[in-house]
Amino acid sequence: MNLSVNFAGIDIKNPVTTASGTFGSGAEYKDFVDLNKLGAVTTKGVASVPWEGNQTPRICETYSGMLNAIGLQNPGIDLFIKRDIPFLKQYDTKIIVNVCGKTLDEYIEVVKRLAEEDIDLLEINISCPNVKAGGIAFGQDPELARQVTDKVKQYAKQPVIMKLSPNVTDITEMARAVEAGGADAVSLINTLTGMKIDINKRTFALANKTGGLSGPAIKPVAVRMVYQVANAVKIPVLGMGGIQNAEDALEFIMAGATMVAVGTANFNNPSVTEDIINGLETFMDKNGVKDINELIGCVK
Amino acid sequence: MADRKKCKAQVTSQIKLTEDIYSMWIKFPKNTDISVAVPGQFISMYCHDGSRMLPRPISICQINTNDNMLRVVYRTVGKGTKEFSMLGAGSTIDIIAPLGNGFIIDTDIFKNALLIGGGIGIPPMLELAKKLRENGSESVKVVLGYRDGTLFLKDEFEPYADVYVSTEDGSSGIKGNTIDVINEYGIEADIIYACGPLPMLRGIKVLAKERGIKAQLSLEERMACGIGACLGCVCNSKEKDEHSNVKNKRICKDGPVFDSEEIIF
Ligand SMILES: Cc1cc2nc3c(=O)[nH]c(=O)nc-3n(C[C@H](O)[C@H](O)[C@H](O)COP(=O)(O)OP(=O)(O)OC[C@H]3O[C@@H](n4cnc5c(N)ncnc54)[C@H](O)[C@@H]3O)c2cc1C
Ligand SMILES: Cc1cc2nc3c(=O)[nH]c(=O)nc-3n(C[C@H](O)[C@H](O)[C@H](O)COP(=O)(O)O)c2cc1C
Ligand code: FES
Numbered sequence: 001m002n003l004s005v006n007f008a009g010i011d012i013k014n015p016v017t018t019a020s021g022t023f024g025s026g027a028e029y030k031d032f033v034d035l036n037k038l039g040a041v042t043t044k045g046v047a048s049v050p051w052e053g054n055q056t057p058r059i060c061e062t063y064s065g066m067l068n069a070i071g072l073q074n075p076g077i078d079l080f081i082k083r084d085i086p087f088l089k090q091y092d093t094k095i096i097v098n099v100c101g102k103t104l105d106e107y108i109e110v111v112k113r114l115a116e117e118d119i120d121l122l123e124i125n126i127s128c129p130n131v132k133a134g135g136i137a138f139g140q141d142p143e144l145a146r147q148v149t150d151k152v153k154q155y156a157k158q159p160v161i162m163k164l165s166p167n168v169t170d171i172t173e174m175a176r177a178v179e180a181g182g183a184d185a186v187s188l189i190n191t192l193t194g195m196k197i198d199i200n201k202r203t204f205a206l207a208n209k210t211g212g213l214s215g216p217a218i219k220p221v222a223v224r225m226v227y228q229v230a231n232a233v234k235i236p237v238l239g240m241g242g243i244q245n246a247e248d249a250l251e252f253i254m255a256g257a258t259m260v261a262v263g264t265a266n267f268n269n270p271s272v273t274e275d276i277i278n279g280l281e282t283f284m285d286k287n288g289v290k291d292i293n294e295l296i297g298c299v300k
Numbered sequence: 301m302a303d304r305k306k307c308k309a310q311v312t313s314q315i316k317l318t319e320d321i322y323s324m325w326i327k328f329p330k331n332t333d334i335s336v337a338v339p340g341q342f343i344s345m346y347c348h349d350g351s352r353m354l355p356r357p358i359s360i361c362q363i364n365t366n367d368n369m370l371r372v373v374y375r376t377v378g379k380g381t382k383e384f385s386m387l388g389a390g391s392t393i394d395i396i397a398p399l400g401n402g403f404i405i406d407t408d409i410f411k412n413a414l415l416i417g418g419g420i421g422i423p424p425m426l427e428l429a430k431k432l433r434e435n436g437s438e439s440v441k442v443v444l445g446y447r448d449g450t451l452f453l454k455d456e457f458e459p460y461a462d463v464y465v466s467t468e469d470g471s472s473g474i475k476g477n478t479i480d481v482i483n484e485y486g487i488e489a490d491i492i493y494a495c496g497p498l499p500m501l502r503g504i505k506v507l508a509k510e511r512g513i514k515a516q517l518s519l520e521e522r523m524a525c526g527i528g529a530c531l532g533c534v535c536n537s538k539e540k541d542e543h544s545n546v547k548n549k550r551i552c553k554d555g556p557v558f559d560s561e562e563i564i565f
Pocket of ligand 1: 060061342354355356357358359360372373374375376377378379380381382420423424519520521522523556
């Protein structure tokens with residue numbers, strides 16, 4: 001049975017990675033998951049300098065999901081390179097580094113610093129709804145998205161995945177724009193902007209007022225967008241949004257995703273990624289599927 | 301080594317202490333070792349209802365190492381805790397335990413301990429009082445702050461501590477809050493341990509500073525992962541934190557118990 005896929009030129013032993021921001025750099029999960037089993041670990045967004053993030057409350061639960069407004073708190077690229085990359089290098093898994101920035105120059109600075117590092121792929125987050133400057137602005141304007149991609153590609157030494165926001169009218173337009181900018185792959189979806197009100201306190205549940213909705217509640221939207229994008233561009237798709245089990249992962253794969261990422265479900269069960277990989281094997285075994293690549297985009 | 305898991309634990313008993321406060325004993329399977337648990341740590345309790353994905357963090361109230369059991373005492377405030385309150389003996393519940401850093405006990409340096417529990421911050425003080433006694437504390441005084449005269453758990457503290465009470469409505473003990481009790485009785489100590497609402501913790505921080513004694517405070521925040529990965533549950537810290545590289549710390553991983561001087565709130 002073959003679970004390995006080729007994603008943007010990189011051979012990956014199985015299609016399962018973690019969604020950025022839900023798995024730290026992997027260190028916090030090492031007691032719960034054998035990191036060697038994962039196709040890849042995608043790390044929390046890292047910027048050129050440390051970011052403090054937003055005020056608390058940063059989290060609230062919603063039906064079958066949650067809102068978060070972490071605000072991209074991160075330790076900065078220096079500490080990330082010194083501590084987090086060596087940590088992950090101990091394991092037999094690919095490393096996808098998620099990059100964030102407030103300005104184009106900030107993205108470039110991080111990409112340049114990572115050029116000489118032994119990592120496998122870059123994921124450029126142009127879709128975080130929780131920081132005012134940068135981020136989402138790049139992810140909602142096709143021309144800006146193309147420009148960021150183009151600039152990043154000039155300096156990147158690893159394949160570049162552009163992470164798309166679902167908070168747009170036409171996701172295929174954004175996907176085509178980053179493809180035109182030279183992106184090697186796209187990932188989607190980032191969170192949907194949402195809001196919750198605490199009726200007893202007559203205030204917002206999150207200090208940031210709005211937050212990003214994730215979890216099973218967004219899965220049908222995510223599957224639809226992955227399907228649309230997979231049929232609109234030639235570059236491979238990393239699909240995510242509400243994946244909780246192997247069946248969910250298979251929906252994304254059949255809709256056209258070459259890889260899948262698991263986010264919020266890690267909060268419900270920190271070992272869930274391993275269960276999903278095992279579940280994919282079980283499904284293939286049961287259905288006589290010899291190669292997972294047969295399933296990618298099989299639903300037209 | 302990936303040797304920790306969310307485990308299926310078993311409720312061995314559950315009783316109602318007041319209108320909205322429940323006490324539950326939980327037995328853990330072998331793969332979850334309760335003997336490493338210390339007072340002040342918490343557990344992540346998961347709902348059976350899949351539409352509630354996030355764990356409910358609840359403090360450890362008592363530890364029974366022999367039987368690999370823990371006790372929690374909690375207030376039903378929302379759907380998750382209401383769901384827990386329906387679980388009878390024999391029911392299973394998914395849990396990760398224990399989590400976080402608990403209270404630091406050093407009875408050689410800090411001989412006289414003052415424990416302060418406000419409302420639903422009272423439960424973690426019970427195991428702490430017991431452990432302080434077992435470790436040879438010279439005196440253990442505990443101040444319990446209640447809304448009204450329900451006084452849950454008060455009797456259970458008596459074997460380990462001198463117990464003082466405040467109630468908001470004045471129905472028992474001193475009318476007012478825990479700090480009023482400390483001032484009224486002129487309670488002295490070498491160290492303070494506290495858990496309760498933020499205004500109470502603020503008052504205690506000031507009081508400890510004025511008296512030049514150490515205070516260990518247990519904080520609360522909304523959590524998603526409970527294991528230090530998502531950065532959802534942070535509090536501001538005085539110094540730059542080694543892990544975050546900014547001035548904040550994760551309550552689930554670096555706390556929930558902090559030295560009062562290390563954090564800003
Ligand atoms: C370290 C720690 C220890 C705690 N120990 C206890 C205890 O021993 N006994 C007790 O009764 N309560 C304790 N709490 C508070 C307890 O976690 C909440 O009351 C509980 O999560 C509410 O869940 P719910 O589904 O009933 O409420 P809902 O309001 O429906 O919950 C919705 C979401 O908000 C979260 N949430 C709601 N209130 C709180 C809160 N105060 N703190 C953190 N998250 C919250 C829930 O976990 C859930 O994700 C503790 C909290 C923390 C952080
Ligand atoms: C707490 C939290 C933090 C996140 N942080 C990031 C981040 O730093 N960078 C990023 O590109 N996406 C971030 N995301 C979005 C996820 O990577 C993912 O796109 C989204 O949550 C949908 O997947 P899910 O439903 O499986 O969680 C975050 C999501 C959550 C819930
Ligand atoms: S709850 Fe995720 S870091 Fe504390």
